Amino acid sequence: MENYIVEMLNITKEFPGIIANDNITLNLKKGEVHALLGENGAGKSTLMSVLFGLYQAEKGEIRKNGEVVKINNPNDANTLGIGMVHQHFKLVEIFTALENIILGVEPNKMGFIQKSEAREKVVELSEKYGLSINPDALIEDISVGMQQRVEILKMLYRENEILIFDEPTAVLTPQEIKELLKIMRGFAEEGKSILFITHKLNEIMDVADRCTVLRKGKYIGTVNVKDTNKEELSKMMVGRDISFSVDKKPMKEGEVVLSVRNVTVPSKLHKNNAVKNVSFDVKAGEIVCLAGIDGNGQTEFVSALTGLEKMSEGSIVLCGKDITKSSIRERSVAGMSHIPEDRHKHGLVLEYSLEENLVLQRYWEPAFQNKGFIKFDEVRKYAEGLIKRFDVRSGQGPVTVVRSMSGGNQQKAIIAREIDKKHEILVAVQPTRGLDVGAIEYIHKQLVERRDAGKGVLLVSLELDEVMNVSDRILVMYEGEIVGELDPKTTTVQELGLYMSGAKRNTVKETNHAG
Numbered sequence: 001m002e003n004y005i006v007e008m009l010n011i012t013k014e015f016p017g018i019i020a021n022d023n024i025t026l027n028l029k030k031g032e033v034h035a036l037l038g039e040n041g042a043g044k045s046t047l048m049s050v051l052f053g054l055y056q057a058e059k060g061e062i063r064k065n066g067e068v069v070k071i072n073n074p075n076d077a078n079t080l081g082i083g084m085v086h087q088h089f090k091l092v093e094i095f096t097a098l099e100n101i102i103l104g105v106e107p108n109k110m111g112f113i114q115k116s117e118a119r120e121k122v123v124e125l126s127e128k129y130g131l132s133i134n135p136d137a138l139i140e141d142i143s144v145g146m147q148q149r150v151e152i153l154k155m156l157y158r159e160n161e162i163l164i165f166d167e168p169t170a171v172l173t174p175q176e177i178k179e180l181l182k183i184m185r186g187f188a189e190e191g192k193s194i195l196f197i198t199h200k201l202n203e204i205m206d207v208a209d210r211c212t213v214l215r216k217g218k219y220i221g222t223v224n225v226k227d228t229n230k231e232e233l234s235k236m237m238v239g240r241d242i243s244f245s246v247d248k249k250p251m252k253e254g255e256v257v258l259s260v261r262n263v264t265v266p267s268k269l270h271k272n273n274a275v276k277n278v279s280f281d282v283k284a285g286e287i288v289c290l291a292g293i294d295g296n297g298q299t300e301f302v303s304a305l306t307g308l309e310k311m312s313e314g315s316i317v318l319c320g321k322d323i324t325k326s327s328i329r330e331r332s333v334a335g336m337s338h339i340p341e342d343r344h345k346h347g348l349v350l351e352y353s354l355e356e357n358l359v360l361q362r363y364w365e366p367a368f369q370n371k372g373f374i375k376f377d378e379v380r381k382y383a384e385g386l387i388k389r390f391d392v393r394s395g396q397g398p399v400t401v402v403r404s405m406s407g408g409n410q411q412k413a414i415i416a417r418e419i420d421k422k423h424e425i426l427v428a429v430q431p432t433r434g435l436d437v438g439a440i441e442y443i444h445k446q447l448v449e450r451r452d453a454g455k456g457v458l459l460v461s462l463e464l465d466e467v468m469n470v471s472d473r474i475l476v477m478y479e480g481e482i483v484g485e486l487d488p489k490t491t492t493v494q495e496l497g498l499y500m501s502g503a504k505r506n507t508v509k510e511t512n513h514a515g
């Protein structure tokens with residue numbers, strides 16, 4: 001019989017209206033990387049939260065090295081050597097990296113000497129595992145990748161040997177992802193045991209030994225990664241074949257819908273401009289992709305475009321109307337839909353219900369209100385329609401509080417709302433981040449469908465596959481400038497990479513600068 005370091009046996013966990021984990025069994029071997037795969041809302045985070053003591057299962061038991069254990073809270077988990085890096089980090093923003101790492105470990109007030117010992121240990125760990133950080137930097141000042149390293153060091157500092165990573169790569173750049181996967185492999189080779197949630201099948205094929213698949217709260221199976229492939233995994237996950245390519249008819253270009261001229265946006269982080277003199281057009285019926293490595297001005301550009309931030313120079317015209325100085329709502333009414341990068345900050349009101357979120361920018365329309373009174377029946381009917389069409393899964397349907405929904409389903413709700421609202425240009429920023437392959441396939445179809453319906457689509461994406469498969473034209477942003485215009489039909493991923501890293505440039509075609 002196989003010896004497992006952790007056994008989760010027949011775990012059942014319910015939330016109001018939904019069985020998030022329905023009799024799930026998962027066994028973890030010592031020294032393996034064990035991937036956990038499943039559609040959005042399949043129950044992966046819930047299962048890991050049960051192991052980490054954040055939730056108590058109604059049924060089932062957990063064993064560590066064959067012995068039944070009770071994990072009532074994260075402290076219990078920690079005592080058993082179980083650590084977790086969460087989807088949304090749990091760091092104290094105004095503390096330094098070092099303070100966050102040692103927080104809670106030393107119950108007594110720490111003296112100077114202990115603190116310097118702690119620092120030494122942290123520096124040692126960070127060197128040993130290639131997790132470079134600045135121990136004295138405040139969390140609020142460091143990049144997401146660095147924050148994640150702090151979370152990992154926190155687990156190592158506590159000498160955890162069972163490490164749970166909940167979608168760690170969703171927030172990283174391709175380079176950071178490569179490094180993280182290498183580090184995870186290193187942990188496993190040292191005898192640590194890793195549980196790894198991801199939607200990216202390539203990452204599973206690269207790094208995992210085994211993979212357990214969940215679907216709608218149920219256990220589907222566990223496979224050896226070397227005996228399987230991406231197609232089989234995705235079929236296990238969604239119960240049907242998935243197409244990895246995007247079907248597109250030839251483009252039918254129309255009039256210019258969005259015209260951006262000489263836009264410059266100051267940076268909040270440094271004295272230089274984050275966006276420098278950017279000009280381009282998007283026509284009806286085309287998908288233009290703004291590609292680039294994270295942090296090259298895309299976020300600031302989108303903020304200026306959608307009215308979240310002010311630009312210092314330049315102009316924006318939407319369907320012939322100058323919206324340079326318009327408010328967010330005026331832009332929305334003028335025909336701009338926006339799927340934002342940060343869904344918690346700008347996409348949703350987490351304390352509101354799903355149906356309220358679905359009519360957020362249109363509750364004043366006659367369809368939903370009469371003389372100032374909301375027509376609740378109409379809102380409900382409308383929300384139910386969208387939920388069905390976009391397959392948004394939640395515990396209690398339209399009245400579910402959005403905060404309780406899984407990350408992927410929150411994203412689907414925003415997409416449903418923005419696509420269904422009247423628009424001429426759809427600005428989609430990382431629209432598939434955190435989504436499962438089935439949902440990605442669906443979203444890509446929706447973007448193409450918008451284009452075929454004669455709308456303009458501006459896609460901002462860090463995913464090279466998405467950039468290459470979905471767009472009709474690629475603009476590469478590097479250090480705040482557009483350094484290249486590429487045709488995805490005639491370019492390669494390698495070439496795109498050269499532009500993204502600043503090693504190559506071309507002159508953007510004149511027509512794009514015409515007024």
Ligand SMILES: Nc1ncnc2c1ncn2[C@@H]1O[C@H](COP(=O)(O)OP(=O)(O)OP(=O)(O)O)[C@@H](O)[C@H]1O
Pocket residue numbers: 015016018019020038039040041042043044045046047393394395404405406407408409434
């Ligand atoms: N605290 C909670 N209260 C109510 N329902 C919840 C809560 N946490 C999760 N759920 C529900 O349980 C189900 C499983 O959610 P979970 O977050 O485990 O899914 P997941 O597989 O991690 O999804 P994703 O890939 O989208 O992150 C979802 O339908 C979710 O809405």
